[in-house]
Amino acid sequence: MIADSSVINETFLTALLEQAAPSGFERRAADVWLAEAATFARTSEDHYGNVYAELGPEDAPAVILTGHLDEIGLMVSHVNDQGFVHVMNLGGWDPQVLVGQRIRLLAPGGDVIGVIGKKAVHVMDDDDKRKASKLEDLWIDLGLDAADVKERVPVGTVGVIEQPTLRVGTKIVSRALDNRVGAFIVLEALRALKGPDLKHRVVAVGTSQEEIGSFGSKLATHRVDPIAGVAVDVTHETSQPGVKPEKYGVAPFGSGANLSVGAMTSPTIFRQMQAAAKKDAIPYTLSANPRYTYTDADTMVLSRSGVPSAVVSVPNRYMHSPNEMVDARDVRACIDLIAAWIRELEAEPDFTRRS
Structure with missing residues (x-):
């Protein structure tokens, strides 16, 4: 039936x-x-x-x-001296969809939530505005000081976009x-x-x-x-x-x-x-x-x-x-x-x- x-x-x-x-x-x-x-x-x-x-x-x-x-996800490749986290693709990403997203990192001591950082439009020159975002030009900002980030987020830590699941009529969004x-x-x-x-x-x-x-x-x-x-x-x-x-x-x-x-x-x-x-x-x-x-x-x-x-x-x-x-x-x-x-x-x- x-x-x-x-x-x-x-x-x-x-x-x-x-x-x-x-x-x-x-x-x-x-x-x-x-x-x-x-x-x-x-x-x-x-x-x-x-x-x-x-x-x-x-x-x-x-x-x-x-x-x-x-x-698809992301993998941490480097944490710089300011505590900004750089990542590599884990699967087939279009970097454009990452801009402005929140990211959940599955850190060893517990998950950490951060945001994807990119140069604000106010400080871009005309060439920057015409360029598509590349992953190497983006970073994750955890809002923590550099020492904390380096201690909590080792190279190889993986992450995914942080988004809730929605039901809209007969549609499911996630x-x-x-x-x-x-x-x-x-x-x-x-x-x-x-x-x-x-x-x-x-x-x-x-x-x-x-x-x-x-x-x-x-x-x-x-x-x-x-x-x-x-x-x-x-x-x-x-x-x-x-x-x-x-x-x-x-x-x-x-x-x-x-x-x-x-x-x-x-x-x-x-x-x-x-x-x-x-x-x-x-x-x-x-x-x-x-x-x-x-x-x-x-x-x-x-x-x-x-x-x-x-x-x-x-x-x-x-x-x-x-x-x-x-x-x-x-x-x-x-x-x-x-x-x-x-x-x-x-x-x-x-x-x-x-x-």
Whole structure:
């Protein structure tokens, strides 16, 4: 039975989004994810930061569902003699979105909040005003004296933007939706499958380090050794200004789950998902990815002897910013589609590529 199109487990999603968990430092988000998973599934974790939840017969063929827990962040590279903190990218930043933001640094002795500093417009010359901000021209100001900063914030300390989560109508606004919403979806899809009739061992994974190379997915897929997989991520919502449908397809808010069509993804799983969506009247759109998908699927498909895989995405505005935005209706559609596909999957499916 398909749930109301705008109803999701928002308490759990908000708890995930509120955790500071940049690439390689996913512990806080992982703990929230594991605690929720433990209420209905078997759970485990590995040394690399991946967390696992599974249902179904333990000796059955496995299907893996991945959504990455990490978010883009910053890493301290230097503290100068005035106590200003300089940082490097931890993931793919546009420095323009950092200007004027507050930053939470995960310092060893406890979190520290600071602000991104930049030369004020009043003291800029005309050339400065015309230039885009570069990360090396920005700094973090903690409002402390230099000795305190150097003692509390060693090189290698990581941080994230400090922003609250908002609900506006059916929209959810937050940093880290890319891709904590994917980690949320795979666990909620697993929850929807709970019952005595599950034929496969289904393993949901909150993966680590996607934003710097999908390294967690590579390790997790090797460990699970699945017969098939689904990576859940975000895609560009296409009704916003500047997003060309000729390149990104048509995936506006409220259009449902977005399915990737491409050379690396499995055409068989793609057709199965289309059939499941049509059977259960789940809305979906398509996007073309002729080479890489730039998701966890890119390492999943190459694991061991190759894992037939699909990519299911949530339309997202303002990606890699403090104010990413998704629609709860699309999140719901992704959950429902993945669960519907697995319910229809044969006990011994054939994923051979056929035209």
